[in-house]
Amino acid sequence: xxxxxxxxxxxxxxxxxxxxxxxxxxxxxxxxxxxxxxxxxxxxxxxxxxxxxxxxxxxxxxxxxxxxxxxxxxxxxxxxxxxxxxxxxxxxxxxxxxxxxxxxxxxxxxxxxxxx
Amino acid sequence: xxxxxxxxxxxxxxxxxxxxxxxxxxxxxxxxxxxxxxxxxxxxxxxxxxxxxxxxxxxxxxxxxxxxxxxxxxxxxxxxxxxxxxxxxxxxxxxxxxxxxxxxxxxxxxxxxxxx
DNA sequence: ACAGGCTTTCACCAACTCTTCACCAACGCC
DNA sequence: GGCGTTGGTGAAGAGTTGGTGAAAGCCTGT
Numbered sequence: 001x002x003x004x005x006x007x008x009x010x011x012x013x014x015x016x017x018x019x020x021x022x023x024x025x026x027x028x029x030x031x032x033x034x035x036x037x038x039x040x041x042x043x044x045x046x047x048x049x050x051x052x053x054x055x056x057x058x059x060x061x062x063x064x065x066x067x068x069x070x071x072x073x074x075x076x077x078x079x080x081x082x083x084x085x086x087x088x089x090x091x092x093x094x095x096x097x098x099x100x101x102x103x104x105x106x107x108x109x110x111x112x113x114x115x116x
Numbered sequence: 117x118x119x120x121x122x123x124x125x126x127x128x129x130x131x132x133x134x135x136x137x138x139x140x141x142x143x144x145x146x147x148x149x150x151x152x153x154x155x156x157x158x159x160x161x162x163x164x165x166x167x168x169x170x171x172x173x174x175x176x177x178x179x180x181x182x183x184x185x186x187x188x189x190x191x192x193x194x195x196x197x198x199x200x201x202x203x204x205x206x207x208x209x210x211x212x213x214x215x216x217x218x219x220x221x222x223x224x225x226x227x228x229x230x231x232x
Numbered sequence: 233a234c235a236g237g238c239t240t241t242c243a244c245c246a247a248c249t250c251t252t253c254a255c256c257a258a259c260g261c262c
Numbered sequence: 263g264g265c266g267t268t269g270g271t272g273a274a275g276a277g278t279t280g281g282t283g284a285a286a287g288c289c290t291g292t
Contacts, residue, residue: 023238040126061240063280087248088140088279089127139249177251179269203259204268 002077004095006034015076022072025050029065033083033093042090066091118193120211122150131192138188141166145181149199149209158206182207 005014011027013020022030028050033041043062047055055062066083073082081099084092121130127143129136138146144166149157159178163171171178182199189198197215200208 025239039123040128059240060242060280064240064282067281085280086127141250175251176253176269180251180271183270201269 002080002095004082006031013073015073018076020072020076022069025065026069026072029062030069030093033091036093038092038094040086040090040092044090046090062091117213118196118211120198122147129189131189134192136188136192138185141181142185142188145178146185146209149207152209154208154210156202156206156208160206162206178207 002015003017005017006012007014008031011022011024011031013022013027013030029046032046032049044055046062047053047059051061070083073080079099080095080097082093082095084094084096086092119132121133122128123130124147127138127140129138129143129146145162148162148165160171162178163169163175167177186199189196195215196211196213198209198211200210200212202208
């Protein structure tokens, strides 16, 4: 099983002791979601928390960074999926085994380790 | 017994910790009824609250979404029924054990009493 | 000014949802 | 039972939202 370690103070994410190498923005996205594990966070809220302001129509920043984070996490743990999409709503952070079920349904258990 | 959890802010419905996976519209229908638990809500009102406007004759949107919600809830709790039909009137949300009793009949007689 | 890395935006395409239609079953009334 | 009305159900097309690759814009240090 993949061991996830998060160090907010250093903006570092490690999986099995390997650094994910997230950039600042990428980590912010990751952290906003990870802090709210198992909860669905709307794009509006994510945007507001990171960029301070209302999410402009058709702004795709959040999606783009979610993807970048996904790519880096997947590189370290191909058999796990961390960020799940809730169509029309937002994203949810929940470490789950299995490539990616893409989301909306599925169970809700898991235990990530939020070290601080 | 089935444990029902509703998170309006996330538009999520969980039964025994399993996500129902409702879409935005589906959740809206669910929420309009759940907020008014044990009350019969007319199609007209449901439509007005979600679509803003008068329910066009022969518009079946409400029925279709009620079904979609029922299917998803039933998947998680086959032994429970949540949304009950009141023929000629509308729908009522009340979690009840038992697959489906298809509910109270209640007539829409001229001296009928309309709860408000 | 230039190079390298990070952020933001753009455009195209895939996936999903919403809405409507058609047909059938259930109900209420005679 | 027979008939007209209302609700259940499955499916399909249109419209919306998200995934993705890449270009353009910014910053910082050299």
